Amino acid sequence: MMPNVSELPAPPVLSADTLRVTPLGGLGDIGRNMTVFEVNGQLLIVDCGVLFPQEKHPGVDLILPDFTVIEDRLDDVVALILTHGHEDHIGGVPYLLKLRNDIPIYSCELTIAFLEPKLDEHRIENTNLNVVAEGDRIKLGNFDCEFVSVTHSIPDAMAVFIRTAAGNALITGDFKMDQLPLDGRLTDLRSFARFGEEGVDLFLVDSTNAEVPGFVTAEREIGPVLDSVFQQAKGQIVVASFASHVHRVQQVFDAALLTGRKVALIGRSMERNMRIAHDLGYLDIPEDVIVSSKEIMNLPAEQRVFMATGSQGEPMAALGRIAAGEHRFVTIDENDTVIFASSLIPGNEHSVYRVINGLTALGAKVVHQANAKVHVSGHASAGELIYCYNILQPANVIPIHGEVRHLVANGKLAELTGVPARNVILALDGVSVDLYDGEATIVGANPCDYIYVDGKSVGDLSEDELASRRVLASEGFINLYAVVDFENRQIVSGPTIKATGMAEDDTVFADVYPAVEKALQESLTVEHPNEYRSQQAMRRAIGNWVARKLRRRPMIVPLVVASTDV
Structure with a gap:
């Protein structure tokens, strides 16, 4: 049963050799993921993302975690670890660094590369950016951190095993267990088994697909579907995806090469991220497949592919403007095909279907997850989660990254594998959980409001x-x-x-x-x-x-x- 946050007291002063975990985002929503670990006076932060506004947030640009609980303790922060490069895990970093710009940041090569231009845009100079890789083990103050590879819908995702005086915690970030990943980078179950032997006192685990039975389809099964759609398309093709989904963009390039088409990247974030991914070797662009937006308009429609942002129905993203007939050069004709190559984030349904309806009204054939296998999730389904529970045999579990229904479903999976119900901690943002002597307990709650970014205003917009x-x-x-x-x-x-x-x-x-x-x-x-x-x-x-x-x-x-x- 979920705690009533409003009825919980403020957390007490933390005792020595006790680990306190306080999620400031990601529990109750899909987005703004941020978790604070504390032991013996020091803080370690894992992830700092944003939540994208829905229709109930008119005029809002972004929603941040509430930094109030750590705002007066920023000098106690020993490091910020980023598990991967998606916006819901790194988008809030510039706003945190405006409070203290020299927080040491640790993450993989691609995530750091995605973060740097964000800091430049906000005119933030942080020279303490540190690249780590799976297998690395680093002492960060009172936290002994080991980085482990996990498979996700973006390269270089990592889980973190955190050893402390109070016990060991494993936080997965976003992950799945694709056994045939496109880049050959598996979720490191051998390390998971090793952690299980050592003892996982607290397991913080991705809940997004906990309600979905079985195992997630392998990414490589999407390639043949995209190839088929490309081969059947008569006019131009527009593919919408997240600007960080390197694997999906790679499959689009491969399908374009197979069918004799050229690809133009549409949207500033798409262009920037794919350039970074290519420069670092995460994206293989076949020769002469990618062209500029100006060059592609000189080609006949049956040779064009536009790779665009806007798969969540965002009105100002490229696809939203195309659907509204407001894009500066891409228009939709009757023979065109539009592919939504991403999952539907809960809460965005109305916006996405509005765009789909708009494109359909223009005469396009719209291919999306409901009518074709053009996307697979980056999050572990129930079968994979059960597999992990059995390998790790954690003493205590906190389901993270999900709406309430996802957290509850994940908790039930933990119980099915033998984790006692009292040791499955269902918490929401702001709730503090203390781990002491092998037992995890909710001890209180902190203020944890939505912090709205509205133009240049941050946190000034009230409910x-x-x-x-x-x-x-x-x-x-x-x-x-x-x-x-x-x-x-x-x-x-x-x-x-x-x-x-x-x-x-x-x-x-x-x-x-x-x-x-x-x-x-x-x-x-x-x-x-x-x-x-x-x-x-x-x-x-x-x-x-x-x-x-x-x-x-x-x-x-x-x-x-x-x-x-x-």
Whole structure:
């Protein structure tokens, strides 16, 4: 059963030789992954990602972990470890480094390479970037960290085995157990078995696919499907994927080479990441297959492939603009094919299907995970998780990286393999879990709000202000204006009513004008009339009428001005 975070006390002072684990993101959402480990006065952070906004977050650019719990203890941070290069694990790093820019960062070669341009964009100089590889074992303050290869949908992903005075913890990051990975880099089950022999006191494990039975399909099975789709396509092809999915981009290049097509990368992040991956040897670009966006437009449609961002329905990404007919050079015709070569992140369903519908309306054939095997997940399914539990035989388990249903399903898998129910810790962001003498226990909770990035503003947008945006977007806006002579208790001008963002025009308010005027006049009969009382009187009058007659709850902003101020 999930703890009620609001009812938990603040965590107590941490005892000596006790390991405290506090997730600041990733538990309850797919995104903004960040976990803080603490022992004997020192902190180790694993991952610092972002959550991408949904339709309920109008105007928001990114959502960050809440750094409040560590903000006053940044000098105690011995290192930040990044398990892999996806945005939900590294996107928040620049914002953390704005609080302390010299935090030592450890990760694999590709992840560090993806991180560096992000730091440049934010004008952050961190010369303490350290490349590690699987098999490396490094002492970081009170934490003895060993890096282990795992298979994921991006090269160079790693799990981390953390040895401390309080016991050993293994955090997987994102992983699966593809037995035939495209790059030959397996999840290192031999090391997992070795850790199991040594003793895994706390296992923090990816939960995203815990509800999915069996094993994830091998990545290499996607290649023949893409080849077939390319061979059948009559016009141009647009493939949408994550800008960091190197393996999928490689398969697109291979399919293009097979069918005599050229590929143009669309989107700044796609171009940048694939250039980095190629320079480091993670991406093999067949000769003369990749061309510029200008060159590809000189080719006939049946020779074009656009590799684009926007697979999650983001309106400003390349595919979203293509679907809306707003892209600067890519347009969709009746013979074109669009391939969604990525999984659907929970919460993005409406946005993705809106884009699919838009593309279909333009005449495109849209191929996606629901109608063709053009993508496989990068996360372990139930069979793989059970396999890991049996190898590791952990004493305690904290399911991570998932919505509540994923965490609960993962916890049940742990119990099936023999982990006692009391040792399966179902927690949410902000909850602190202490490991002492082999027992993991929830000890309290910390503030852990969504931190919104809105343009240049970070953390200034409140939930109330966001709620106001949602009202404006869904219900509209009504402005009332009047000029009043408070000394003589008379209405000088108005009231006038103006609606914005509502289907009805302003003539619909003819019936309510008398009620608003009456309420305004009555507000002038009290002992000390003032602008605030008059404004509230008008608000109540029109608010009740709109709710009753129009079945709406718009934002209502009344303004009463004293005649002496006019």
